[in-house]
Amino acid sequence: MKIANTSEFLSAEEIAEIEREFEIYPTRRAAGLEALRIVQKHRGWVSDEALQALAAFLQVDTAELESLATYYQLIFRRPVGKAVVYCCNSASCWLMGSRDLQRQLQTRLQVRPGQTTDDGKITLLETPCLGDCDQAPVIMVGTAGGTYEMHRRLTTEKLEELVNDLQKVYGGSSDEP
Ligand code: FES
Structure with missing residues (x-):
């Protein structure tokens, strides 16, 4: 795989934003998560090439940055839609009907x-x-x-409204007429 060159791959805007983070964090390495967020904000996700270029820019090992990116579920390592709907599947939500909501979303x-x-x-x-x-x-x-927005105490009716709103703003398939 071709190794991405930092200055050729990252945009001037991305580099400027990441450099501002260097003023806040004690080391370049410590700015890793913010740098990943910046790249994702500009590109929608973090490709292998972007990750390599970023690792070189941060002066960290690519594998180290890769594990950081993989650990945080809000960093995407493959393309996603303009909106990402996270459906909680842990115990409290499961007890309160999240399976039905997930089926509705599907x-x-x-x-x-x-x-x-x-x-x-x-x-x-x-x-x-x-x-x-x-x-x-x-x-x-x-x-x-x-940006992230929480939707709490969801019902099927509220979820219906949410999906309608998302489809108005972003599109997305629907079985509605
Ligand atoms: S179980 Fe904690 S928010 Fe869903």
């Missing part, structure tokens, strides 16, 4: 967890606890721009 978006709608707009992912168990069931919607 039917409406016509995807299985881990897949993206045919038009490439919405990705459905399962996730462990989102930290809002007392307001289960919970779904989080992330965008490529790096």
Whole structure:
């Protein structure tokens, strides 16, 4: 595999934003997660080439940055839609009906967890606890721009509204007429 050259691969804007993080963190290595977020914000996901270029820029081992990227589920190592729907599958949400909500999402978006709608707009992912168990069931919607919105105490009606809103903004397959 061709090793990506930092200055050829990362944009001037990405480099400028990452360099601003160097002023906040004690070492280049410590800025790794923020740097990954910056690259993802600009590209939608972090390809192998982007990861290699970033590792060179941060002066860290590619394998080290790869494990950091893999550990954080909010860093994508393959292309995702413009919106990513995270359906919590941990105990409290499961007890409060998350399986039914997930089935509803699968039917409406016509995807299985881990897949993206045919038009490439919405990705459905399962996730462990989102930290809002007392307001289960919970779904989080992330965008490529790096914003995240929690949807708590979801019902089938509320989820229907959420899917309609997402499809209005982003598109995404639907079995609705
Ligand atoms: S179990 Fe779903 S938010 Fe904690």
